[in-house]
Amino acid sequence: MIILGSTSEVAQAFVEKALQEGEKFEKVYLFTSNKETTERFARHIDVKFLQQSEIIELDLTKEIDYNIFEHINSTLLFCAIGYLGEGTEEGLYDNRNTQQIIEINYSKLVPVINYFAHKFENRRSGTIIGLSSVAGDRGRQSNFIYGSAKAAFTAYLSGLRNYLFDKKVHVMTIKPGFMATKMTEGLPLNPKLTASPKQAADCIYKAFKKQKNTTYVLPIWGVIMMIIRNIPEFIFKKLKL
Ligand SMILES: NC(=O)c1ccc[n+]([C@@H]2O[C@H](COP(=O)([O-])OP(=O)(O)OC[C@H]3O[C@@H](n4cnc5c(N)ncnc54)[C@H](OP(=O)(O)O)[C@@H]3O)[C@@H](O)[C@H]2O)c1
Numbered sequence: 001m002i003i004l005g006s007t008s009e010v011a012q013a014f015v016e017k018a019l020q021e022g023e024k025f026e027k028v029y030l031f032t033s034n035k036e037t038t039e040r041f042a043r044h045i046d047v048k049f050l051q052q053s054e055i056i057e058l059d060l061t062k063e064i065d066y067n068i069f070e071h072i073n074s075t076l077l078f079c080a081i082g083y084l085g086e087g088t089e090e091g092l093y094d095n096r097n098t099q100q101i102i103e104i105n106y107s108k109l110v111p112v113i114n115y116f117a118h119k120f121e122n123r124r125s126g127t128i129i130g131l132s133s134v135a136g137d138r139g140r141q142s143n144f145i146y147g148s149a150k151a152a153f154t155a156y157l158s159g160l161r162n163y164l165f166d167k168k169v170h171v172m173t174i175k176p177g178f179m180a181t182k183m184t185e186g187l188p189l190n191p192k193l194t195a196s197p198k199q200a201a202d203c204i205y206k207a208f209k210k211q212k213n214t215t216y217v218l219p220i221w222g223v224i225m226m227i228i229r230n231i232p233e234f235i236f237k238k239l240k241l
Contacts, residue, residue: 006030008080013201019049033059060108105149140241177221
């Protein structure tokens with residue numbers, strides 16, 4: 001299994017869930033920009049599940065050396081990489097913030113997924129799970145740079161699913177609403193609309209077993225976003241969302 005964004009608590013909960021359910025992986029490849037924290041998780045799965053793992057450094061703000069990925073073979077890729085950055089009030093006119101949000105959530109991430117998609121395509125098997133966001137369903141004034149990068153990522157996953165369908169590779173789009181993780185630490189999230197990492201991982205694992213195409217992490221978000229998507233633009237532009 002390949003994990004992109006290994007310090008994500010959702011990614012870690014997904015690995016635990018899959019191992020608990022008895023999924024077998026020759027190795028878990030933990031891609032991370034934060035080696036030290038990932039080493040703790042690697043030790044944890046080694047002790048608890050006797051699962052071999054390998055840590056691979058990946059920082060999307062830096063040059064990527066694809067040669068170090070060459071030996072990696074897998075049938076499952078789980079991508080939890082994401083970067084919220086500053087919202088509109090603080091960050092809209094900060095070009096570095098804008099660039100980082102677009103690079104980490106989309107433009108630097110897509111070539112990495114493509115690299116492994118190509119391997120899956122050649123082997124004619126595998127599943128790619130990408131964590132996008134409800135923020136990509138419609139641009140809202142509070143965080144539309146992040147939302148637009150996630151919208152692009154959602155469109156990419158949709159196209160990749162379509163392209164790889166007859167090559168026997170399945171692509172899943174996960175659209176979390178709020179999740180209580182380090183990304184949202186300190187934000188005033190409505191608990192009824194917020195999933196814990198374990199809840200999210202359980203939901204994603206269930207969707208994986210059912211080979212779903214697109215899944216909202218809490219079903220209520222599917223309803224909320226259907227309403228938001230259908231508000232006429234002449235009303236929507238006046239709302240403070
Ligand atoms: N939390 C929410 O409410 C929420 C809502 C909607 C969507 N999402 C999406 O769900 C996914 C998981 O998010 P999370 O809540 O678990 O947040 P998180 O803990 O911040 O996880 C995101 C991961 O992205 C990786 N990352 C960040 N910058 C990177 C960089 N420059 N290069 C490479 N990797 C980088 C980090 O992994 P490493 O430290 O291992 O590199 C980080 O753990 C993300 O795609 C996020 O956008 C989250």
